[in-house]
Amino acid sequence: MLCVKNLTGGYSVHQPVIHHISFEVQPSEIVGLIGLNGAGKSTTIKHILGLLSPQEGTVTLGGKTLAEDPVHFRSQVAFIPEAPQFYEELTLWEHMELTARAYQMKPDVFKKRAEHLLEVFRMKKVAKWFPNTFSKGMQQKIMILSAFLVQPSLLIVDEPFVGLDPLAIQALLEMLQDGKQQGMAILMSTHILGMAEKYCDRFVILHEGRTSLHGTLPEMRKQAEQPDASLEELFIGVARG
Numbered sequence: 001m002l003c004v005k006n007l008t009g010g011y012s013v014h015q016p017v018i019h020h021i022s023f024e025v026q027p028s029e030i031v032g033l034i035g036l037n038g039a040g041k042s043t044t045i046k047h048i049l050g051l052l053s054p055q056e057g058t059v060t061l062g063g064k065t066l067a068e069d070p071v072h073f074r075s076q077v078a079f080i081p082e083a084p085q086f087y088e089e090l091t092l093w094e095h096m097e098l099t100a101r102a103y104q105m106k107p108d109v110f111k112k113r114a115e116h117l118l119e120v121f122r123m124k125k126v127a128k129w130f131p132n133t134f135s136k137g138m139q140q141k142i143m144i145l146s147a148f149l150v151q152p153s154l155l156i157v158d159e160p161f162v163g164l165d166p167l168a169i170q171a172l173l174e175m176l177q178d179g180k181q182q183g184m185a186i187l188m189s190t191h192i193l194g195m196a197e198k199y200c201d202r203f204v205i206l207h208e209g210r211t212s213l214h215g216t217l218p219e220m221r222k223q224a225e226q227p228d229a230s231l232e233e234l235f236i237g238v239a240r241g
């Protein structure tokens with residue numbers, strides 16, 4: 001599904017911030033993207049989404065780069081950003097309608113999915129409200145609801161748990177697992193390592209823009225020669241150099 005190969009990039013050609021990063025995310029798999037602040041997680045995600053162009057290497061989805069087939073590439077991806085981004089003049093329901101139109105969903109499919117998601121994330125009562133009346137967690141739910149509405153082939157999630165209450169975190173984890181079971185490929189950046197260890201199948205640990213460890217937990221333990229280490233212990237080892 002998603003293949004990141006030898007990716008080098010960043011915000012200036014003179015100063016790349018990620019270097020030679022390679023990993024894959026297959027259908028029915030959750031891959032955790034882990035790293036300290038500034039390690040390059042969001043920059044990697046921006047390259048996958050096509051918001052930044054690679055200085056070297058490629059990002060392909062189903063074998064094709066974004067440039068080769070932009071409409072098809074974008075139609076397969078949904079993104080939950082770290083900070084909610086919304087239109088002040090649209091209600092929650094209108095945000096979902098806009099998403100449905102952009103992804104050319106049939107009205108009956110949209111209605112069924114939207115109503116289910118509003119129920120799961122306890123947002124039914126505020127569906128016709130404007131997002132500037134929402135709390136931060138409720139605003140984050142606009143992003144979550146819009147992404148799951150699409151049921152994308154590739155879901156990219158950047159720090160999704162920040163600001164969510166425990167019921168919303170649980171609902172999101174269940175949606176991620178359901179998505180995985182239905183064949184979604186999921187790339188999730190998070191600092192909550194206990195949760196990553198429990199829910200991710202494989203990991204990419206970034207340090208200063210480079211891949212330090214990569215693979216399943218047993219594979220990374222082998223790479224680090226720490227047979228009993230938890231994800232957190234492996235990560236702290238990497239972070240301390």
Ligand SMILES: Nc1ncnc2c1ncn2[C@@H]1O[C@H](COP(=O)(O)OP(=O)(O)OP(=O)(O)O)[C@@H](O)[C@H]1O
Pocket residue numbers: 011017035036037038039040041042043044
């Ligand atoms: N818009 C930008 N312009 C220039 N440099 C940037 C920009 N955004 C991030 N950077 C730099 O790129 C590097 C990687 O940042 P990035 O945002 O990818 O880190 P991150 O791993 O997502 O961190 P965090 O956990 O804090 O979200 C940092 O050195 C940062 O200063």
